[in-house]
Structure formats: structure tokens, C-alpha cells
Amino acid sequence: MQAATAMQKPKSIGSIQFLPVNLFASVMGISGLSLAWREANKVFGASTVIADVTGMIAIAIFIALSIGYLAKWVNYSQKVKAEFKHPIIGNFFGTITIAILLLSSVIGVYSTRFGQVIWIIGTVSALALCFVFVTRLLNGNHEPVNKVPASLVPVVGTLDISVAGGSMPFPWAHEVNLLSLAIGGVIALVYFTLIFSRLIHHAPMPAGLTPSMIIMIAPFEVGFLGYTNFEQRIDQFASILFYFGLFLFLVLFFKVFKKTIPFGASWWGVSFPMAALSNAALKYALFADSWPLIALSGIILAVFSLVVVVLFVRTLKLLVNGELLRG
Template sequence: MNTTVASAPVALPVDSARLAWLPVALFGSVMGLTGLAVAWRVAHTLFGTPLWLAGGIGVLALLAFVLLAGAYAVKAVTGFAHVRAEFAHPIASNLFGTPLISLLLIPLLLVDLDQTLARVIWSIGAVGMTVFAWLMVSRWISVRQKPAHATPAWIVPVVGMIDIPLALPALGWADSLHGLMVFATAVGLFFAIPLFTLILSRLMFEEPLPDALQPTLLILVAPFSVGFSAYTATAGGVDGFATALFMLALFVLAVLVGRLRNLLQCCPFKVSWWAVSFPLAASASAGLKYAVFAHDAVASGIAVALLALATTVIAGLTVRTVWGVARGELRALSS
């Protein structure tokens, strides 16, 4: 199944902390890579594409997670005040869901290698995501919010809940934890409605998003594309409601995909561009799953187009990010 998901600048205390500039939103790259690996696995089933493509992308996703987890742990140990300030921010705080979503997606890559390890990682992610979503919703209704803070990043806790059911069929827990699947899907889809409305209202009536936050607009696709996959995993197949979710994902994506074209014009490359990766990968995965159900040329064509788009964009983001790391630019690209 953000992407790195961009966040607004966070005022951090000045001290000797190492990697104090590292944003938690960088875990969005793990989400995008993992989602793309899952999409290519479905493409192998549908079109017979080489399985090593999915495996290679999955290895890259796991490597990115290990490196980022280690780096952010260094930040937390050497300067926890920076982490606390990031979590207190009304926009950036929502992006603490990105490492938890990563923990929910990674088991899809590991289950064939070690089911026990995959189940442990998923369990940590599921508990953490549920607590985090509860905490964020409690904050929203307990602390007065400003309209300008209603950005697409607010969707991340909701998407995290919808991600909970995705790995359960592969983990062999779909029957025993079916109630949890219903709970997570229901909570995620329910809260997606008012949040989507609030964010759309902010986009319509407030000042435009800052350039650094423009890529996060594609996060608005995720509740529908991920919702489709979560609902079909919970319901056991594609029905009318699942089809409606997929059609909504296509429409919202069509409205927002022009943002990809404007990225080069709006701002120089930043790791915040990774915000587009997970929504595109989730849309590709949903398109492929729908094509398996529909069995027609149109659905297959849409699935191929979505997979090609997601792969091209994520490949470009990966190459540019690795090049930036090699040149020692990661700190500048994260600011």
C-alpha cells in the first residue's frame, strides 16, 4: 500500500542531537515501495509478470525500513525533544502513522519467508495504529483546530486503520480476526468522509497549500484505493460497494494526477515528493484486483496504466533520492 508524506516545518529546539532534521514522514517511502511490491505480485497472478520484480522492490522496501528505523531511533535517543516537538505539531504529528502503516504492510512481504515474524510485526503495527488513531481523533475533538491545519496529512491515521485488514488473509487470521477487520475498515471509512470534506473545504476556501505540501494532495486518493482493498479482504470479494470505492479512487486520482505534472514547476525536488508514491501504488493494486474480478479489456487496460504510472513515478523518486543521498544532500532535501 505516504508516501514520503510532506509535513509543515516544525520548530525544533537547538541542541546537539544527531539527525535532528530527519522527518518521520520519510517512512512514507517504505509505504510506497511496499505497496508497489504488492501490486507487482498481483500483476504476476493476473498477467504472469516476473515474480522477481516484486521481490526486488520488496527487498528495497525492507532495506529502506531498516535504515530509516535505525536513523530515527538515533534521533530519538540523542534528541528526544525534537521528536516530541514533531509529535506536537498539528500537521506533522499525523505522519507518525507512516512507520505504523509500514509495519502493517511489511508482513505482506515477509509472510512467505517467516509467518511467525510477519505475525509479530503485524501485531505491533495493528496495536500501535489503533492507539495512534484513537489518540489523534481525541486530539482533534479536544483541542481547537485551525482551518489551515486541515491538510491531506490528516488522512494518514484513517488510512492506517484501513490498512489493518490487508495482511490478515495472507497471515491466516482472516477468520479468527474477522471482527477486527470489520472494526478497522468501518472506523477508517467512516472517518474518511468528514476528513475528506474538511480538507476539500480548506482547499476551496483557504489559501493554497505551500509548495512543499502540494504532493500530499494525492493522499486524498488513499482512503478509496486502500478502502477497496481492505473492504474486499474483509468481505471476501468484490461487490457493488467495493466497485463504488474503486470508481471513486479513479475519479479522485484523475482530478489530482495533474499535480504530478506540476511538481517540477512548483518546487525543486524534496523527499516530500514521496507523498505521491503510496496513493499511486495503492491505486495500482486496487486496479489489478478489480481487473481480476472484472475480466474485461477495459479493466485490464486501466490496471496496466495505473501500474505503469506508479512504477515510473516511484522508480524516478528512488533514483533521485539515492542520487541525493550519494551526494550528501539528504538533509537539504528533507528541509
Template sequence: MKTAVPPATTLSAAQTVETARLAYLPVALFGSVMGLTGLTVAWRGAHALFGAPLWLSSVPGLLALLAFVVMAGAYLIKAVTGFEHVRAEFQHPIAGNLFGTPLISLMLIAILLVDLDRDLARVVWSVGAAGMMVFAWAMVSRWISVRQKPAHATPAWIVPVVGLIDLPLALPALGWADELHGLMVFALAVGLFFAIPLFTMIMSRLLFEEPLPDALQPSLLILVAPFSVGFSAYIATTGTVDGFATALYMLALFVLAVLLGRLRNLAACCPFRVSWWAVSFPLAASTNAALKYAAFVHHPVANAIALILLALSTVVIVALALRTVWGIARGELRALSS
């Protein structure tokens, strides 16, 4: 067995080139695109269920597309001017898992593009889906080929799995649910299967190892994603809310309640970093699951939970966006990326 690779921050002086630009930019910032897209879909669901103004979904949708273009351009500059930083980030036992975020973003923004140009949306989704399957294969191969340390088992390890579970979400809107039903089942099965041991290993690390560093605390909310995204992907694949789907949703609510209790004092104990965007997509995914469940059961309690989560995810994501833009305007992006 080979030993785990060193952290991405251990680049030697010889590897660091003066021409590198935006070397500090983390690939995890694509999580902002995921969160904004999830919020867009949530407000569309609120429009269908509660009659909320449809324009409320347009604002985060436009921001999601803009954020993706800006992030893709910025990370391309980083890759062209200092590829060794990209390679080191990919080889990092924790940060490397977050290379799934741009691929997930592609699959999600296809939902936003389908009303503008369905053919373009299908191309964008296809690139993201193909990349995600290759990436998931590469990461699972790494896990079983390279000796890992217990401290490396962090919520970021969920991302390659969640990426596969995200694969079915856009297919009904793209008109491919029937043609690619087998692929939907494949992605859902692999994603949910690997979510079980990964969740167990991460819980074990949280219980028996040192607490996560402050910068990684927001990533705890990623642990909700296998259940909330799994619920939405399951009903997209099967077309029904059965007992298994309901169990996934109830698990999502329980895990979310536990983790929100852990993170309620985050702003007081930890300075803001772009890593805080890790909370955005799990919150939005939980909101979407709650809206879908409420639409199925038509119960006041389910409606109330959906509305509470919609308000919470909206406030949190708007606050993250405003704080990020303010930090960039003040020239703090390097510090916020540390």
C-alpha cells in the same frame, strides 16, 4: 478549548542541543517504505493476472525492507540524541499525523515477511496494528480536544484513518482472516466513517483557504487512499467485489484523475524534497485496487487501466528512489528534508 500547538520548527535555542543528530529527518520518510511495499504487492498482482515475471516484485520488496531498517535506525538515532525534536514533530498539528507512517509500514511489510517466516510476520503486523489503533485514538482525541485552524486541515490528516483501513490487508496472507474478522470489520468501519468528514474538511480547506505550500503539494495524492485502500481492505474483509466495493474503486479513479491533473507540473514548479514520497503509496494502492478489480471483471478496459497505473506507479517510485539515493550520496539529505 486549548489552542493548537506551535509548529515543530519553533524549537527554542534552549531546546536545541548540539548533540542532536539527524534532527531534520522527517518521520514522513517512512512513506517510502509504504510506497515500495505497495509496488511489490502490485507486481505480485501483475504476475497473477498478466503473467509478469515474479522477480520484478522482489526488487522493490528488498528495497522496502532495507528502507525500513535504515529509516528505523536513523529515526532511533534522532530520538536518542534529540528527543525534543521528535516530541515537537509529534505535537505539530500537521506533521504529527504522519507518525502513522512507520506503523502502517509495519503492517504492510508483514506481507513481504510472510513467505520467509509467518510467525515473524505475525509479530511485526501485531506491533503495527496495536500501535496504529492507539495512534488513531490519540489523534482523534487531539482533534476534538485542541482547537484546530482551518489551514491545518491538510491531506496528512487522512493518515491515521488510512492506517486503520490498512489493518485488514495482510490478514488473509497471515492466515488470520477468520480469527480476526471482527477486528477487520472494526478497522474498516472506523476508517471509512472518519474518512468522510476528514475528506470534506480537507476539500473545504483547499477550496476556501490559501493554496497548500509547495512542500505539501505532493501530499494531495493522499486523498485517493481512503478509496483505493478502502476497496482493497473491503474485499479482504468481505471476500467479494460487490456494488459498494465497485463504488469505492470508481471514486478512487475519479479522485486520482483530478489530482494527477493538479500534480502533472510538480517537477517544474517545485524543487524535489523527500515529501514527494507522499505520492508513492497512494499510486501503488490505486494500482493494487485496479489489478484486483481487473481480476474480478475480466474486461479489456479494466486491464488497460491496471496496466497504465502499474507503469505509472513503477516509473514514479523508481524515479523517487533514484533521486533520493542520489541526493543522499551528494550529502543533500538535510536540504531535501526541509
């Protein structure tokens, strides 16, 4: 009888009220993977099939998450407001704007006009969100321990405007891209200093936030991509951005990728910075035309691809087991 009763009650996957906003980082990572494999076509002559498939997956996940989070907003608006006002969780709302900007590049391959529309939406959203978070920062009375690497996410979103919009044909796009580089570059430097100070002078971050340390490379690698897209060339300043981001990644890699750190949705925080690093490495290798850099870009792409596959599979497992949407 007990077995029959158990069979009549299928296991619940959880409640939409517990849908974490940082899951939008999965769209960022998978979109970045799609763009990286498209860049790999130029460097290695790789097929664009992987780029096409991962791009479609990123679009599908974004649509599903958007529907889910809108449902959460409608039914549990107080939870969404609390998350947005939270000094740490609130930063992950920047993953939505960055996801939109990256998807504009993914979709732009198939429909230039549609990609441009999405870029405009992402640009307005990213600038508005950055304004809110900088205003919030200047209100004062912040706890230093709350300045974690995730604080960079809303700022990096402005840098992504020029990453996705470097080739936009609009007459005003040049100034908007310059504006985004100015805001993102200077504010990222301020936030990076605050975060570095917190990591040095305060207790280590909780295990759940440790994976997000990789986000610290984002201002440099995304900055490299945005700056080179804007300038349409790679100069010594761009090279400095790339190489420092690469060095910082090697330092943080051994601090983050440990078996002792439990898996959760926060692990997707490693995917987007690695996507930026992979795309930057491929672009730099194509520019330098040096076999060590070409080999390095291939290794980074392979590691990044493996990380995304593992994250995807383990996240699906959490969802099916009912652990992902559990309070």
C-alpha cells in the same frame, strides 16, 4: 593548498537530527510496489522477481530508517516530540504504522508466522495512533488550514489493518478487521470533508505539501482493498470505492505532477496512494476480466513503477549531496 584542504574534508551528508519522519512513506510506496507486481503475476503472468527485489529493498530501507529515527529520538528527543505535536508534520508518524502493516504482507510471502507477528505489531500501533489523533482532533481550537491531506495518514493506517490482515487465521482477527474498517471508514469520511473544505475555502497549500494531495485517494482505494479482503468478494459498493478513487486521482494528477513543484522528501507522499490504486486496479481487472480494465491496470502499474524509480533516484541524489539531512 586549498584544493588539498578541500580533499581532506569529505562532504557531509548532514545530521541525523534532520531525518524527516515522512521518509517512512518511501517504505510504504516500495512495499506497495512489491505487492502490486505480485498481483501483476496473477493478471499478466509477470515474473515475481521485481516483487521479490522491491520487497527486499523496502525491508532494508525500513531497517535503516528505524535505526536512524531511533538514534534521532535518543539524541534529539525534543525535536521528535515537537514533530509529533506539530499539527501537520505529526500526521506523518502514521507512515511508520502503515509501513509495518504493508511489510507484514511482504514478509508473509516468505514466512507466514513472522508476517503474522509483524501484522499484530502494526495493528496495535495503528489503532493506538488513530486513537491519539482523533482525541487530539476533539480537543478543539484547530486552524482549518492545518487540515491537509496528510491528516488522513493516521486514519488510513487503520484501514490497512484489514488490507494486510484479511487472511489472518486468528479467531479474533475477523472482529479486529471489522473494527479497523469501522474506525477507518467513518473517521476518513470526517477528515476527508474537513480537508475538502480547507482546499475549497482557503488559500492553496504550500508547494512542499502539494504532492500530498494524492493522499486524498487513499481512503477509497485502501478502503476498496480492505473491504474486499474482509468480504472475500467484490460487490457494487467496492466498485464505487474503486471508481471514485480513480476519478479523484485523474483530477489530482494534473495538479500535483508539475515541474514547478520543487522535489523533496514530501514527494514520497504520492507513492503509497498510487500503490493502493495500482493494487486495486489489478485486483478489479482480475475480477472484471475486461480488456479495457486490464489495460488500465497495466498502465497504472507502469506509471507507478516509473514514479517510484524516479523518487528513489532523486532521493539518493539528495542524500549524497547533503541536502536531504540539512536543517
